[in-house]
Amino acid sequence: MAIDSALEAVRAGMDYERLRLDAASRNIANANVPVAHGKAATLWRVDGGVAAGGFARVAGSPDDLVIGEREAQTREVHDPGHPMANAEGMVRYPQVDLVQEMTTMMTASRGYEANVRSFNFLRNMMLRAIEIGAK
Template sequence: AQRLRLDLISSNIANATTTRTPEGGPYRRKVPVFAEDLKQTLGGSTLNGVRVLAIVEDQTPLRLVYDPSHPDANEEGYVYYPNVNMVNEMVNLMEAGRAYEANVTAFNTAKEMFKAALSIGKS
């Protein structure tokens, strides 16, 4: 889940100034929608995960900038720029990166514990 979030944040940052997409109009910030996903019951404990329900476009207003020389300027000389706030994206990037690292650390710790349990069982 965090890997997808990192990918979307990277895409948002890369397209922060894209005023024309193949679909037409400026790029809109993309955000994932997650839901809790019940994986299994193990020894009376429920193990939950996360699944992606959708990737949606943020519907906050686009930025309007006066630049009559821009090729995508409207009749009044204004250009619609993506609704990407670089400060928010950088904060989200750091948060997602740390969560991803924490998940990897937890996974590796669990893997080592399982290996140790298997080696105890073999002796």
């Protein structure tokens, strides 16, 4: 395996984990944002990559990865004084599983850190090879 392709795989992994982190943090941020009646609640997710073609696709073309929205369930809270309450006094919010989103954030953060360590290891190995070759 050429060093360039290894560095590209590490870069793709860092891109993927960054997008997962971004999607999870957006979902957590929107957990308490009311949804207008007549509109669908949405949650963020990473589209492309693993879901669309396996690890080889993620490693080969990280540019295909995007953050997309998907329709989500809603939860209703009784708050008659809220400006977005319906006639029964219910306000709709997206159904966000905070435990799942926090778990995603933690695993994405650890995955990103692992990719950074791999990148630094490969970089140091290249520098050492250049140093040896210069002697």
